[in-house]
Amino acid sequence: MGRSDTKQIVLSAMREEGETLALSFEDNKPVWRLLRSGRRISSRTAQRIVNRVDVQSSDDALFSGMPAQTYRAR
Numbered sequence: 001m002g003r004s005d006t007k008q009i010v011l012s013a014m015r016e017e018g019e020t021l022a023l024s025f026e027d028n029k030p031v032w033r034l035l036r037s038g039r040r041i042s043s044r045t046a047q048r049i050v051n052r053v054d055v056q057s058s059d060d061a062l063f064s065g066m067p068a069q070t071y072r073a074r
Contacts, residue, residue: 006045010034014055014073021049021071035070 013019013034020035023046032046033039041049049055050071057068 006041007048010041010045010049011052011055011073013037014049014071018072021046021055023067023069023071 010019010021014021017036019037021041022033022035024031024033030043030046032041032043034041050057054074055071056074058070058072060069061067062069
């Protein structure tokens with residue numbers, strides 16, 4: 001499965017199933033996953049998703065200047 005396919009599957013889950021894309025850090029590295037299913041998403045795919053106009057952050061960064069931790073499709 002290619003990145004484009006993965007991106008479409010994730011976006012579909014976010015739109016149709018209400019999945020939330022979440023960012024956390026493990027060993028000082030970003031880890032992206034869907035909250036309900038726990039499915040891990042590559043950083044490259046996650047960045048392509050969160051940069052879309054139809055995906056919105058929850059503005060829930062732990063510290064100023066840090067990225068948001070959760071993203072939802074509108």
